[in-house]
Amino acid sequence: MCFFLSFLHKNAVAAVRFGAFGAMYLALVCLFSSAALGAITPEQRKQLKELKDGMDEAGRLFSGGKFVESAEKVTLLQAGLVKLLETKDADLQKETRQLYTKLQTAHGKLELEGAELEPLPTWEQLTEGNAKGANGSATVSFKNDIAPWMITLCANCHINKRSGDFSLTTYNDLMKGSKAGRVLFAGSDKGNPLVEVIESGDMPRGGGKVSKEQLDKLRKWIAEGAKFDGPNPTASLNTYAKGEAGKAPEEMTAKKPTGKETVSFARDIAPILVENCTGCHIGGRQAQANFRMDTFAQLLRGGDAGKVIAIEKPAESLIVKKLKGEGGGQRMPAGGRPALSPEKIELISKWILEGAAFDGPGPTSNIETVINQAWAAGAKHEELFTRRQERALARWSKVLPNDEPATAKSEQVFVLGNVPKARVEELVKQLDKAITSTAKALDAPTHQPLIKGGVALFVLKSRYDYGEFGRMTESRELPKEWQGHWKANPLDVYAVMANDGSADAKQQSALALQMVSGAYLGSMNEVPTWFAEGVARNLVVSANRASDVRVKAWQQALPAALQRIDKPETLLEERVDEESAGLVGMALTSYMMDRSRRKQFDMLLKQLRDGKQFNEAVTMSFAAPKIIVKNFLGK
Numbered sequence: 001m002c003f004f005l006s007f008l009h010k011n012a013v014a015a016v017r018f019g020a021f022g023a024m025y026l027a028l029v030c031l032f033s034s035a036a037l038g039a040i041t042p043e044q045r046k047q048l049k050e051l052k053d054g055m056d057e058a059g060r061l062f063s064g065g066k067f068v069e070s071a072e073k074v075t076l077l078q079a080g081l082v083k084l085l086e087t088k089d090a091d092l093q094k095e096t097r098q099l100y101t102k103l104q105t106a107h108g109k110l111e112l113e114g115a116e117l118e119p120l121p122t123w124e125q126l127t128e129g130n131a132k133g134a135n136g137s138a139t140v141s142f143k144n145d146i147a148p149w150m151i152t153l154c155a156n157c158h159i160n161k162r163s164g165d166f167s168l169t170t171y172n173d174l175m176k177g178s179k180a181g182r183v184l185f186a187g188s189d190k191g192n193p194l195v196e197v198i199e200s201g202d203m204p205r206g207g208g209k210v211s212k213e214q215l216d217k218l219r220k221w222i223a224e225g226a227k228f229d230g231p232n233p234t235a236s237l238n239t240y241a242k243g244e245a246g247k248a249p250e251e252m253t254a255k256k257p258t259g260k261e262t263v264s265f266a267r268d269i270a271p272i273l274v275e276n277c278t279g280c281h282i283g284g285r286q287a288q289a290n291f292r293m294d295t296f297a298q299l300l301r302g303g304d305a306g307k308v309i310a311i312e313k314p315a316e317s318l319i320v321k322k323l324k325g326e327g328g329g330q331r332m333p334a335g336g337r338p339a340l341s342p343e344k345i346e347l348i349s350k351w352i353l354e355g356a357a358f359d360g361p362g363p364t365s366n367i368e369t370v371i372n373q374a375w376a377a378g379a380k381h382e383e384l385f386t387r388r389q390e391r392a393l394a395r396w397s398k399v400l401p402n403d404e405p406a407t408a409k410s411e412q413v414f415v416l417g418n419v420p421k422a423r424v425e426e427l428v429k430q431l432d433k434a435i436t437s438t439a440k441a442l443d444a445p446t447h448q449p450l451i452k453g454g455v456a457l458f459v460l461k462s463r464y465d466y467g468e469f470g471r472m473t474e475s476r477e478l479p480k481e482w483q484g485h486w487k488a489n490p491l492d493v494y495a496v497m498a499n500d501g502s503a504d505a506k507q508q509s510a511l512a513l514q515m516v517s518g519a520y521l522g523s524m525n526e527v528p529t530w531f532a533e534g535v536a537r538n539l540v541v542s543a544n545r546a547s548d549v550r551v552k553a554w555q556q557a558l559p560a561a562l563q564r565i566d567k568p569e570t571l572l573e574e575r576v577d578e579e580s581a582g583l584v585g586m587a588l589t590s591y592m593m594d595r596s597r598r599k600q601f602d603m604l605l606k607q608l609r610d611g612k613q614f615n616e617a618v619t620m621s622f623a624a625p626k627i628i629v630k631n632f633l634g635k
Contacts, residue, residue, distance in 0.1 A: 040091055047084050048095060051077055055102050062109060074106045078120060085126045100126070105634040140221035142171065143230040147237050149214050153204045167294075171233040175226070175575060176364060181476055186226035186575035187564035191477060195219055225566045226575060254296060254363040255311070255355050263351040265296070266360045266374035270367050272344050273299075276333045282367060288334070296370070297363040311356050314349035323348065361490075361526055373490035376453065384453025384491075389414045391492055392456035399472045400465070412449050417459030419499050427459055427497075430509060434516040441539050442517070443602055444609070451520050455486075456494040466498035479579050481553065483507075486515045488522035488532075495519055510544040524608045529578055530571055531614070534585025538593055541586075558583050568629040588632050592622065 040048070054077045061070035081103065085096060100123055107120050140146065150168055158168040166178035177183045183194040195218060197203040198210050210218075221227075263269065273282065273293055280288045291303025302308045308319040323345050325331035331339060351357075360370035376384055389409070396405050396416055405416040406424045413431045415424045435450045444450055460466045470478035478485065484497035495515035503511060518536035521527050541551055561583035565571050571584060593601050600621045607617035618625050 040089075040095065044084065044092060047080065048099075051080055051084070051096075051099055054080075055099065055106070058106060062106070067110060070106070071110050074103065074110065078103060082121065082126065097123070101634050104630060107630075109631060139224055140217050141229050142221065142227065145217045146221055147171075147230070149210065151237055153210060168237060170237065171228050171230065172364070175573070178475070181474055182574070184222050184226060185577040185580075186222060186570055187224075187566065188222070188577050188580070191479075191577055192219075192222055193476060195222070225570065254300065254358040257357040257359045258355070261351075261354045261357055263347055263354060264374070265351060265356075265358050266370050267378075268347055269351050270360075270371045270374075272340070272348065274367060274371065276337060276340060280333070280335060294367055295364050296358050296360060296367070300363070309352060309356055312353055314352040317349075317352050320345065320349055320352065369490060376490040379453070381449050381452050381454070385412075385414070388453055388456050388492060388494070392416060392458070392494060395473055395494075396458065399469050412451060412454040413457065414454060415457045415459060417457075417461070417499065418465065419459055419461050423499065424459065427457060427512075430512045431455070431457060431516060433509070434512040437513055437543070438517040438520055438539070441542075442520070442535075442605055444520075444605075450516075451493055451523055453493060455516065455519050456492075457515070458494065458496045459499045460496070461499055463498050463500050466496065466500075469496055481550075481579075483550075484511050484515055485578075486519040486522065488519050493519050493523045506544060506547040507549070510540045510548045510550075513543060514540050521608075524614070525611055526614045527608065528572070528574060528581075528614065530574075530581040530585030531589060532585075533578070533582035534587075534589035535593065537582060537586040538590055541590075554583060554586060558587060562587075562633070565633055568626045568633065571629055571633075572625055588629065591632065592628075597622075 054073060058070050058073040058077065061067075061073060081096060081100065085093065104120060154168050158166055166183065167173040167176075174183070175186075181193075184192045195215070198215055198218070204210065257264075277293055278284070281291055281293045283294065287303070289303040289305060291305070291308070292298040300307070300309060302318075305318060308317060308322075310316040310318075314320045319332075322329070322332040323340050325339070333340070359374075361373055379387075392414060393405075393416070400418060403418050405418060406421040407414070407416045408421070408425045408428045409415065410428050410432050412435055413428050415427045415431070417424055417427075438444070439446060439450050458469060460469060467478055470476050474487070482498075483503055484495060486495040487493075497511065497515070514536045517539050518532045521532035521535055522529065537554065540548060541554075545551055557579075561580040564576050564580050565584055570576055571581065574581065576584075591597075592604075604617050604621035607620060608614065612620075615625055618628065622628055623631075
């Protein structure tokens, strides 16, 4: 019996709540392959049987509460598996893959019980040297097959520059995507904007052309999980061309505020940089001296002249010297712009003296996002609500410039659409009701707005208009099965609905609940899509199990979505499409929301409402997110 099944067996209530989702998942995780052993030697077969029997014994010890003995057994099994895989034999690797998965699950369970185990090598580390995939075909290498032609064909626009707000400077930049959203979804062979623009001939625009072989390899690399096999995902792709890929650049890490600082990067420094450096070092196509400040991480990295910040040493920091016109070269800012005032230079100097701490959402977040989040945090509900209405109207003009929308609003809801006024007013009431239901279901305070700054809802009269909204404002094709979706960031919290007559009143109510609850959680500090959408879908399942036909469709689609998550990082780093993330999140948060763990879940929500980052809140309430996901997936 697998560890996850043992765990649910010990928690009968969780097993019942897990329902169809759990049944499908357990069938996937606990099934051992019955494939023939091929060229495996008799001695290897004997070792395999001993390892499998040992895993069963470790599972029984764990189920009996003998965690120390189970950990000792797992340690021996791990050593045996590592030894067995030293041959790099492809047939042997195929037969031990699920055994390795069980070993991963055992690690996760035992770590939750406080056991200290030797780190388990990754599957890639154990099988290094075998360049064959599970089907016997050669896998695609990022560093050998993808990066080289990207350097040749894309460098001028997306590696040396940031054309279209899309950077290919590093692997991490590629996976992050553009300002409009992700450009590829690991594990999926569909809906990848990067493939689509190359296939259409729109890219690259520098005169070169991606060959059919290169495009096929790109598709296969994405389908195989878009895995990184280089030395450092933050190293510039140009290092591959220079033969320096093995050299990881020395990186400065973002320092968190101690609470004693008098100068804030988000509130004080970032606005100065955006006001004075945009065009040359922020947002421009060609960064002067290869020095970008679109993100805090880029600011720390520096440019051709090296790092520009010497922590706690403003007098030695190149950025301060340049702003003062010292140290040779042109004074900054250049381009005929006036010099910074002594007060602003002193503010930057003091920030560096105090440790150059970063108080934004994440060091790779766009600097404008950092500024917006800081402003939104200090704004009143009414101020933020007004700003969101203005942005909603501006977005509408971009999608349907010749169609004046009907509008209506309440204290927390602003609805606009190309449907009759009566329908717009009806939707305001539906969303207000969904706000009340969400607050009750998630035990949110009732003395303040559920979503600070409210939510804007776009209601569109046809599927065509709904799809056009996705293309024009989010630069993506919306899944055909979607009736609506939500988006949340520091300035914008909005939802979109296709009012094409395909949903009855109960289904519309369920969709309103899903969009409001998802947007509510998504508007919190770095809450990922899989969690926010997962909880939202669980609320729909609880309230509308019988009346919403989507529930059955979600259950049927879950096994395929689980197969796209090859490891915890794929979900945690959002390397999968939103629909798959929502489906897997629905199953995972069903476990977290179970009655036996409700106090922990409520504690998690309280910490998020108090402003804690998602990873910290989850760790304090349950365990580290990676452990939870690894535990759940069994991989």
